[in-house]
Structures are given as C-alpha cells and as structure tokens.
Amino acid sequence: MNDTEIIDLYFLRNQDAILQTETKYGAYLNQVAYSILRCREDTEEVVQDTYLKTWSVIPPERPNSLKFFLSKICRNLSFDRIKYASAQKRCFETEELLSEFCELIPDERGSAEDALDAKILGEAINHFLGTLTHSDVAIFLSRYFYANSIKEIAAKYQLPERKVKYRLACMRQSCLRQLEKEGAIH
Amino acid sequence: MSSDKVIDAFAYVDDRYLELVDREIPKERVIPMSTKKTYRSTRKLFLIAATIALLAAFATAAYAVGTRILMRMKNDDTSSEIAFQTTDEDFIRLGTWVPENIPEGYSIDFVSDVSGGNQAVLYRNGANQMIRYEYAKADSAHQVTVNNIEKKETVDIGGCSGILYTCSQSQSLFWTNDMDGIGFCLYAEDKSIDLVAMANSVKKVDTPLVPSNQAATGEAIAAFGDYRVTALPEGFREATVSGYPVGEGEWYGYVLRVYENEARNKQIQFSYETYQVPDDVQTEDPAGYILSCHGEGEAIEINGMPGLTAKHDAINCVYWVDAERGLSFSVTTDACSLQELLPIAQSVCRAN
Numbered sequence: 001m002n003d004t005e006i007i008d009l010y011f012l013r014n015q016d017a018i019l020q021t022e023t024k025y026g027a028y029l030n031q032v033a034y035s036i037l038r039c040r041e042d043t044e045e046v047v048q049d050t051y052l053k054t055w056s057v058i059p060p061e062r063p064n065s066l067k068f069f070l071s072k073i074c075r076n077l078s079f080d081r082i083k084y085a086s087a088q089k090r091c092f093e094t095e096e097l098l099s100e101f102c103e104l105i106p107d108e109r110g111s112a113e114d115a116l117d118a119k120i121l122g123e124a125i126n127h128f129l130g131t132l133t134h135s136d137v138a139i140f141l142s143r144y145f146y147a148n149s150i151k152e153i154a155a156k157y158q159l160p161e162r163k164v165k166y167r168l169a170c171m172r173q174s175c176l177r178q179l180e181k182e183g184a185i186h
Numbered sequence: 187m188s189s190d191k192v193i194d195a196f197a198y199v200d201d202r203y204l205e206l207v208d209r210e211i212p213k214e215r216v217i218p219m220s221t222k223k224t225y226r227s228t229r230k231l232f233l234i235a236a237t238i239a240l241l242a243a244f245a246t247a248a249y250a251v252g253t254r255i256l257m258r259m260k261n262d263d264t265s266s267e268i269a270f271q272t273t274d275e276d277f278i279r280l281g282t283w284v285p286e287n288i289p290e291g292y293s294i295d296f297v298s299d300v301s302g303g304n305q306a307v308l309y310r311n312g313a314n315q316m317i318r319y320e321y322a323k324a325d326s327a328h329q330v331t332v333n334n335i336e337k338k339e340t341v342d343i344g345g346c347s348g349i350l351y352t353c354s355q356s357q358s359l360f361w362t363n364d365m366d367g368i369g370f371c372l373y374a375e376d377k378s379i380d381l382v383a384m385a386n387s388v389k390k391v392d393t394p395l396v397p398s399n400q401a402a403t404g405e406a407i408a409a410f411g412d413y414r415v416t417a418l419p420e421g422f423r424e425a426t427v428s429g430y431p432v433g434e435g436e437w438y439g440y441v442l443r444v445y446e447n448e449a450r451n452k453q454i455q456f457s458y459e460t461y462q463v464p465d466d467v468q469t470e471d472p473a474g475y476i477l478s479c480h481g482e483g484e485a486i487e488i489n490g491m492p493g494l495t496a497k498h499d500a501i502n503c504v505y506w507v508d509a510e511r512g513l514s515f516s517v518t519t520d521a522c523s524l525q526e527l528l529p530i531a532q533s534v535c536r537a538n
Contacts, residue, residue, distance in 0.1 A: 064201060065201045068201045068204050068205075071204070072197050075196075075197065076194075076197055079193045083190060083193075098189050099189075101189035101192045101193055102189045102192075104189075104192045105189075105191065105192050117316075118191055118194035118195045118197070118198065119195075119198055120316075120318070121191060121192070121194075121195035121198075122194075122195040122196065122197065122198025122199065123198065124195075125195055125196065125198070125199060126198070126199060126200050126203070129199070129200070129203045133498065134206050137203050137206045137207075138206045138207045141199065141203060141204060141206070141207045142207055144192075144196055145196050145199055145204065145207070146207065163478075163479055166463075166479055167479065169438075169462070170438060170461075173436060173437070173438030174438065174440075177430045177438075177440075180399065180402075180430070181298055181299055181397075181399050181428070181430070182298050182306055183295070183296030183297075183298055183306060183308045183398065
C-alpha cells in the first residue's frame with residue numbers, strides 16, 4: 001500500500017491505517033527508537049506510542065512524507081523518554097550523544113538559551129545543513145537525528161571511525177558558528 | 187539544559203535532508219568536512235537537484251518575461267514549504283534591502299553576514315518578542331517551512347504577489363522582487379504586527395548593513411593571518427569575507443573568502459581553518475592525517491607544504507596544510523579545471 005493510501009485510511013478513521021503503517025514502517029521505526037534508547041523494551045513501547053500519536057494527529061495533518069513524519073514523532077518520543085530517565089539508566093552511548101548535543105549549544109549560553117525557540121533553531125540548523133555536502137549532511141543527521149553510533153555511521157559510509165569522529169567534531173563547531181552568525185544564539 | 191533545545195530543534199529538519207541519510211554514498215564521493223569551503227558551490231549543486239524536485243513537487247505558476255525568481259510552494263492543510271527558485275542563468279546581485287517601517291518598540295538586535303547569498307536581521311522589542319527579516323538571492327537554495335497555519339492570504343507587495351500565513355503563535359510573510367531576483371520573508375511572534383506594511387517599506391539601499399559578528403571576522407584574520415589569493419582569474423573579485431576565531435575552550439576557527447565572477451556567474455572559495463587531530467589518533471604526521479580526511483586524491487605540494495587535489499561532484503578542490511601554523515587551507519571551484527586551480531592555490535600569500 002502506498003503512503004497516500006495509508007494516509008487516506010487515517011483520514012477515514014480506519015484502524016487498518018495503523019496496521020498498514022506497522023507493516024510498512026514498523027522495522028524502520030524500531031530502528032529509529034532503538035538507536036536512541038538502546039533498550040528493546042522501551043523501543044517497543046515507544047513504537048506503539050508512535051502509532052497512537054500518529055493516529056491522533058492525522059487528520060488534521062497530512063504529511064508530505066509519511067516515513068519522515070513517523071520518524072520525527074518516534075524520535076521525539078524516544079528522546080522524551082531519555083530526557084526524563086535518570087542518568088544511571090542511560091547507557092554510555094546515550095550519554096556520549098547528549099554531551100555532543102551540549103557541544104552544539106554549550107550550557108554557558110544559558111541566558112540566551114532560555115529565549116531560544118526550537119523552531120528558529122531548527123531553521124538555523126536547516127540553513128547550516130544547506131552549507132554542507134550531501135555526504136556530510138548524511139553523517140551529521142545519522143548522528144544527531146537518528147542517533148546512530150560512530151561505529152554504525154562508519155560502517156554505513158565505509159569510513160574509518162576516527163574520521164567520522166573528526167568530521168562530526170568539525171561540524172559541531174561549524175554548526176555552532178553558523179548559529180551564532182545567524183543570530184539563532186548569541 | 188541546552189541539549190534539550192537542540193534535540194527538539196532537530197525535529198524541524200527538512201525532509202529533503204533526511205532523504206540524504208538513506209542514500210548510499212560511494213566511498214570515493216564522501217568528502218570531508220569543511221562546511222565553509224564548498225558553501226556556495228554545494229548549494230548550487232543542491233539547487234540543480236532541488237529544482238528538478240521542485241518542478242515536480244511544488245505548485246507552478248506562469249511568470250512574466252524578465253522575472254528572475256519564482257516562489258514555489260508545497261502545501262498541505264496546515265503547513266507549507268516555501269522555496270525561491272531562480273529562472274535566470276545570469277548572476278543575481280544580492281544588494282542590501284532594508285525595511286523602513288519598523289513596528290513601534292522594535293529595534294535591530296542582530297544582523298547576519300551575507301556569505302550564503304542571504305542576510306537575516308532580527309528585531310526585538312522590550313518584551314523580547316522577535317521579528318525576523320530575511321532576504322535571499324533566488325539561487326541561494328533558501329527554503330522555509332511554515333507549520334500550524336490557520337489562515338493563508340495572498341497580498342500585494344510592491345506589485346509582486348506575496349503570501350501571508352497566520353499561524354497559531356506567529357505570522358509569516360513571503361514575497362519576491364521578480365525583476366531583481368530577490369526573495370524575502372518576514373516572521374513575527376506578535377500576530378498583531380502589520381507585516382504587509384513593513385514589507386511594502388523594504389527599499390534597496392547603498393550602504394550595506396554591518397553584520398553583528400563583523401568583529402569576529404577581524405579577530406579571526408588577526409589570529410590566523412590575512413591570507414589572500416593573489417592570482418585570481420580574470421573577472422573574479424572578492425565578494426565576501428567571513429570568519430570566526432577560536433573560542434575559549436574550543437579549537438575550531440576559520441576564515442572564508444568568496445570570489446565571484448558576475449559575468450560568468452561563477453565562484454571561487456578560499457578558506458583556511460584550524461584543525462585538531464583527535465586524541466585517540468596516534469600519528470607522527472598530523473598534516474597527512476588531516477589531508478587524508480579530505481578523501482582520496484593526488485598528493486601535491488603547495489609552496490612547500492603537503493597538499494592534495496581532488497574532485498568532489500563537479501567541484502575541483504585543492505587542499506594543503508601548514509602544520510607549523512596549524513592551519514588547513516582549501517581552494518574550491520567549478521569555474522576552472524584542477525590544472526588551472528593549482529596556480530591559484532599557489533598564489534595564496536599572507537598579507538600580515
């Protein structure tokens with residue numbers, strides 16, 4: 001079933017919509033959630049929550065890309081769970097990823113950060129992505145959207161892990177510069 | 187915690203970028219970081235792909251002879267993606283466009299630089315409410331998504347059509363100057379502001395706006411040296427220079443000079459940046475390590491320093507490393523061949 005037909009099922013309030021979504025995107029969503037949570041039990045719960053959330057927002061929303069619409073919901077729900085989990089419950093990979101997010105906007109920017117709008121910041125990140133090569137976009141988003149580990153990214157793009165690390169470190173610094181230059185952070 | 191904000195911000199990443207993650211990237215096409223060095227060129231390449239996609243996916247409209255820009259929209263019930271697309275192969279000059287009519291209580295809070303073919307100005311009032319004004323060249327691959335739309339109106343801005351979106355917690359206005367090939371957008375958190383009046387007051391001015399981070403460029407040049415290309419091909423002139431010094435506790439800084447040939451609508455980018463070999467890399471040849479990060483290419487020497495030539499997509503690149511000063515240099519362009527690019531790289535001199 002194609003995406004338009006699945007979305008139409010949501011609009012018809014036909015519960016087959018969830019079944020079809022699960023058939024087509026279940027494995028993908030499991031991957032998205034697991035990369036962030038690194039826990040099978042939590043992953044299953046988040047993926048189920050993703051279907052429920054999707055059911056509640058379509059309609060009125062009609063996504064252009066169902067796949068990325070689902071992945072954004074799944075990612076948000078996964079990170080929500082991480083944010084509220086105690087530090088003891090987080091694995092090393094998650095802690096490492098969160099520290100990299102802090103590097104993108106250091107904590108000492110706290111005063112300006114309070115006024116930050118995630119949407120404005122998101123747009124600035126889009127502008128930053130527009131300055132990168134396609135391959136760097138893929139590596140950057142593999143890490144910071146999909147939460148893939150360095151090892152996974154290196155394997156996917158056939159690069160040594162150390163080079164992935166180096167390029168991500170450069171891009172984090174460069175992203176911070178771009179956000180500063182655009183006034184997204186002061 | 188700032189990481190929460192950043193994590194949330196990634197939910198607004200455009201689908202077109204997420205699509206790139208799924209694509210298989212052959213090893214030889216993976217090129218290393220230096221976001222600045224391929225800035226406009228990669229934007230241009232992206233534009234070609236984006237234009238093809240836009241033609242298929244976005245609403246199209248007939249346009250008058252002489253029109254140099256089209257505003258394309260991809261709509262659904264509650265959101266809209268707006269992109270400015272060039273209809274002209276000729277060079278478009280950005281210029282400086284400023285609104286004269288600023289809503290009461292607002293003043294300029296931040297001015298960005300123009301290195302990406304666009305410039306943004308943030309205005310804030312005493313209540314910390316923001317208006318974001320931005321203008322972009324048609325070929326700058328500028329794209330914005332508006333969500334939670336409650337109302338959409340077509341408005342007239344100086345004889346060109348614009349679209350005003352009233353959203354649940356903000357309003358956005360998009361319009362074009364068709365003859366000059368410039369796209370504009372205004373975003374306000376306060377829904378009572380008359381954005382149409384502000385848009386109608388936008389005028390082209392002779393005096394460029396001073397970027398808020400201009401001092402940073404000067405600091406970067408002072409810190410890393412004032413390097414320039416001294417043998418530019420005929421018709422090229424320096425269009426922009428931007429940079430940022432290394433911040434406290436950080437290691438990355440850069441200077442980027444963009445040279446443009448308006449007649450040919452081509453660019454050459456020259457950048458130099460600091461680098462750092464990761465702690466876990468054991469190497470006695472940091473310069474070689476940094477060059478190897480640029481992918482596969484032919485080893486060369488630039489003024490006695492180790493370098494590399496490479497071709498990434500249609501972009502010819504020359505990289506070299508000054509290990510003594512800890513700087514990594516690059517010259518990139520699709521305006522000439524690698525053979526022609528080499529003497530340009532060799533002509534780089536430090537002015538101070």
